[in-house]
Amino acid sequence: MSVTAARGFTATGIAAGIKQSGTPDLALVVNEGPRDAAAGVFTANRVKAAPVLWSERVVKGGRVGSVVLNSGGANACTGPEGFQDTHATAERVAQLLNQSAGEVAVASTGLIGTRLPMDALLGGIGTAARQLSRHGGEKAALAIKTTDSVHKTAVAERDGWTVGGMAKGAGMLAPGLATMLVVLTTDADLAAPELDKALREATRSTFDRVDSDGCMSTNDTVLLLASGAAERTPGYAEFAAAVHEVCESLARQLIGDAEGASKDIRIEVVGAATEDDAVTAGRSIARNNLLKCALHGEDPNWGRVLAAIGTTDAAFEPDRLSVAINGVWVCRDGSIGEDRELVDMRYRQIDITADLAAGPASAVVWTNDLTAEYVHENSAYSS
Amino acid sequence: MSVTAARGFTATGIAAGIKQSGTPDLALVVNEGPRDAAAGVFTANRVKAAPVLWSERVVKGGRVGSVVLNSGGANACTGPEGFQDTHATAERVAQLLNQSAGEVAVASTGLIGTRLPMDALLGGIGTAARQLSRHGGEKAALAIKTTDSVHKTAVAERDGWTVGGMAKGAGMLAPGLATMLVVLTTDADLAAPELDKALREATRSTFDRVDSDGCMSTNDTVLLLASGAAERTPGYAEFAAAVHEVCESLARQLIGDAEGASKDIRIEVVGAATEDDAVTAGRSIARNNLLKCALHGEDPNWGRVLAAIGTTDAAFEPDRLSVAINGVWVCRDGSIGEDRELVDMRYRQIDITADLAAGPASAVVWTNDLTAEYVHENSAYSS
Incomplete structure (x- = not known):
């Protein structure tokens, strides 16, 4: 389920060797179309990780063809070199998937202040691109875990169209704890402004209302991608309610798995x-x-x-x-x-x-x- | 030493039976004069304990004849009845010491939301009044401890005059952790406006800069009493420096004894x-x-x-x-x-x-x- 519950999306998650533990650390989510409208909400922290600075630009264009996410390193506070690393990551995805780098969103989570092992990361993208699957949502959700004890997914099915998603982290958007990364997908056919409105409304009363430890991350990212593959355009209110439902579920899963929590x-x-x-x-x-x-x-x-x-x-x-x-x-x-x-x-x-x-x-x-x-x-x- | 380092003050601390543990829980500090000028700084929390509401009024008059402090109960969020309890406490002290209740400051620390055991408290005041001593500063400092592992005192001696004080708690003024109570005394002869200025300047860069856990108490109280017994009036800058020195020492002692801290x-x-x-x-x-x-x-x-x-x-x-x-x-x-x-x-x-x-x-x-x-x-x- 997860990000591949909605039609028009493929995904996977692999162990690229970014984490020393050898557990999965790289996820790829691809919008196979026919549409590629998208929206995003990012951390309000003024110290923003390189992938946040990059993906904010991507989302401004209203189109996202794919999202590459890594755990094992936040690529935050890494200077111009870190930004180059994010750029190179997006370029590699674009090249392999025949997309424009300007439509590849990047999200990272892990330790702040260390460079990513780019050989492992770029190599892993090649492996991931070959393993993309319409059933790869669970693998993607597993690969973005850091201190999460379980992976988090949610799906809202409606009459002929679906909203699904995955999340990692145990916190909130603004401010947020240990980085929260969320990717939502839908096969409904909506334009970027409507996606943006629905996503902002939903995050405002879900992820924004989860405050595990008051610490705001440099990397929080919530993306919503629409493939249009269902060939349906629901009414705005109906669509917004489905997005809210998925966000609400993921937010509750995040707080339920917060670090060390017993209540x-x-x-x-x-x-x-x-x-x-x-x-x-x-x-x-x-x-x-x-x-x-x-x-x-x-x-x-x-x-x-x-x-x-x-x-x-x-x-x-x-x-x-x-x-x-x-x-x-x-x-x-x-x-x-x-x-x-x-x-x-x-x-x-x-x-x-x-x-x-x-x-x-x-x-x-x-x-x-x-x-x-x-x-x-x-x-x-x-x- | 402590609050009796400066001449013109007596103090004591006793076990009045407010704490179930039977450890000291009531302190009395008396300004024996000839002057009774005073100043105070209180929590910025909008939910203020009854003794804070009371003592703010007392200090506004610029004169404090004595301070009665209890641990074992904050008398916060106790409604009009709690305020009556504070009033009765001040009245009892005033009656025994032949002072006006309007010049008796009250400070409390402990659990919020429970009434004080007034029989024990009022009885204890009688006992304390009989035990007042020019050497009672240490006992007073011991009686205001809650989770403090040690009692905190500091003294600055100058040419013919002294500033001394005691503190409890492990936090800060605005905002403040587990309630901080501080009483400073001096035998220098200064008027209330100068005391107020020196105290505000000192707290701003000492107690206000200590942030143990970001939690602001309902009861934080810092008082400065001047007896004039040294018959000296130091220059303002010299006096302010001595007050700052004592506040700085007490603030460092507070952070060094913060609950559970290892760094x-x-x-x-x-x-x-x-x-x-x-x-x-x-x-x-x-x-x-x-x-x-x-x-x-x-x-x-x-x-x-x-x-x-x-x-x-x-x-x-x-x-x-x-x-x-x-x-x-x-x-x-x-x-x-x-x-x-x-x-x-x-x-x-x-x-x-x-x-x-x-x-x-x-x-x-x-x-x-x-x-x-x-x-x-x-x-x-x-x-």
């Missing part, structure tokens, strides 16, 4: 004056290390929720804030509410509702707990 | 367009969980420094950023610099220098590494 935490901020306020408050809660530790310990420490909200400029009055954890309103009107002993925190998902009592807007932000395993994984692994 | 990390941002830019970039680096994990693992992962800078709005060009770790310029002009293998990270202190190449301004921010012990301490301990 998935859903934070819903209600009663906000604006949606921006709701997101701001939700993100501040999601990033509070003390709260994330408490939730790891199954401690319904609602005071840390209020302390996190208090650091924001969202509209609220401290004595009107209320907080529920797993349905128990442990804080009402800024003070002690129901007995915290009533909160059952045995399960993996924890639901926090924060009511700002300042208006009608709301938003949901997902995060996870902070664990000793997260520390271990990110201190022992140079990523 | 003290000094981040100096140079070449910034403005001091604000330097602080913004430094704080972003200090809060990057991925970097803090890497440094815990003695991994000179400079890419995470650039990724952190890239999330800020400070003036810089990505291809002009340079980073040194322990003196080795591992990143130059946004790309790979000297060999990272050259970085020796065996010692507790790690020095990071980030050059924004955008101007003449600089700032230093201190943080610590993120460890499994931090997670353990904050998931197992309801604070």
Whole structure:
């Protein structure tokens, strides 16, 4: 399934020798047409990896013929030489597939600040090009994993057309943790501006609302490619809903596989004056290390929720804030509410509702707990 | 030493039974005069604990006769009842010491969202008032500890006058970790506006530049009391330098005792367009969980420094950023610099220098590494 669920796409994933471990590290996704419309969303980090700088240009043209992705190296902070490496990567793909390099998107993930082993990478592209398959989506999804414990794919099937996709990483777009790479494909026939609109709308309320550790990557990339192979043009709303469904599924899979996490935490901020306020408050809660530790310990420490909200400029009055954890309103009107002993925190998902009592807007932000395993994984692994 | 190093002050610390552990939990610091000028700086969190709301009012009057501090409970998010508890606490101190309640500052630290055991607290105040001593500074410093492994005191002696102080916590003022409480005393004879100016200047470049885990407390309080007992009025610059010296020492002690920390990390941002830019970039680096994990693992992962800078709005060009770790310029002009293998990270202190190449301004921010012990301490301990 994955990126080859939709017709008009081939893909594969191979071990090119970029990773010293010898596990798969190179994926290729090719739009076989008849159309090649595309859109992309990239990291908001001002320090952007070479492949992000490259792919932003590619996507501006509204056409993407193929995407080459590698794990085992981010090609970020590698100077003009690193950009040349990305350029050479796109050229090699273009040459083998008879495409224009200007329509080959590149995405990389791994350690920042080291050059890619270009011999292995360019050689691997040759191997991958020979192994492209209409059933290669799973292999591609496997090859982009870094610290992911499982590969992530999702598909939305509609009447005669499909949206599918793959993702790696455990974080978010802006800002984002350990790099998130996502490729979505569809066989619906839509023009680049519509793809762009649907993708931006979907990422805004899915990938952008996942905040695993508040760290923004240099490499986050989300691409949407349309082949038109289904020879159908769905209505915009219907198409946007399908893109949203796939993004939502992949975003949940990302947070569920976040580094070291033992709890998935859903934070819903209600009663906000604006949606921006709701997101701001939700993100501040999601990033509070003390709260994330408490939730790891199954401690319904609602005071840390209020302390996190208090650091924001969202509209609220401290004595009107209320907080529920797993349905128990442990804080009402800024003070002690129901007995915290009533909160059952045995399960993996924890639901926090924060009511700002300042208006009608709301938003949901997902995060996870902070664990000793997260520390271990990110201190022992140079990523 | 501590708050009784300067003449004109008495203090003590006792176990009032607020903490279930039976360890000291109540401190009293009394200005015996002849003057009672004072200044204070409080958390920037919009969710403020009852004692912060109370003490802000007290300090506005420019006079503080005594400070009562308790650990074992923050009295934050406790509603009007919690504020009444703070008021009753001040009243009891005032009654026993023959002062006005409006000149009794109150500071609390501990779990948010629980009422204080007022019987124990009010009884303890009676005991403490009987034990006040000119040598009680150490006892007071011990009684305000929560997760602190050691008590923190500092003294600056000058020609005929002294500034001394105590601190608890492991964090910062705005924002601040596990609550920071600081009481400074001096026997110099200065008016409240000068105390206020000196205290704000000192905190701005000491406590405000310590960012252990990016979490801002509801209770942070820094007070400066002047007794005038030395019958000296130093020049402002000389006095401000002494206050700065004591704040600097206490701030370093706080970061050195941060929860679970195994590394003290000094981040100096140079070449910034403005001091604000330097602080913004430094704080972003200090809060990057991925970097803090890497440094815990003695991994000179400079890419995470650039990724952190890239999330800020400070003036810089990505291809002009340079980073040194322990003196080795591992990143130059946004790309790979000297060999990272050259970085020796065996010692507790790690020095990071980030050059924004955008101007003449600089700032230093201190943080610590993120460890499994931090997670353990904050998931197992309801604070």
